[in-house]
Amino acid sequence: MPKEDKGRKRKGLTLKQKLDICQRLEKHESRHSIMQQYGCSSSTIYDIKKQSEKLKTFFTKTEDNKGMEKRQTLRPAKLKELDRALFEWFKLKRSEGACISGPLLTEKAIEFHTKLGIQEPLCL
Structure with missing residues (x-):
């Protein structure tokens, strides 16, 4: 049986928006005004408040703050070592002025997966 629609569409908030909400809650801004703006x-505001420490920690560890404006979840990469190697390679190439395409990134991911000897399957 489908849930009754109460006229509200599901809205995915970015990590940056969630962090902004946490900061506004810390300043004792009313939940009602935050709910209206976002x-x-x-219950969403409550859930965000509950994970405020995780959000702050994630934000301080993240090198790519622009990604926070689009990303909506805190789920870590499944293959952290591969992710780290691929990101370092990506940053190096971008600093050299190289244009990185999706297929090239995929090719490098496969190469690093093999070189690092990772046992988990690579899902691309």
Whole structure:
């Protein structure tokens, strides 16, 4: 049986928006005004408040703050070592002015997966 629609569409908030909400809650801004601005429910605000420490920690460890404006979840990469190697390679190539395409990134991921001897399967 489908849930009853209460006229509210599901809205995915970015990590940056969630961090902004945490900061506003710390300043004792009313939940109601935050709910109105972001178009979310009080339970969403409560959930964000509950994970505020994780959000802050993630934000301080993240080198790519622009990614925070699009990313919506805190789920870590499954293959952290591969992810780290691929990101370092990507940063190096971008600093050299190289244009990185999706297929090239995929090719490098496969190469690093092999070189690092990772046992987990690579899902691309």
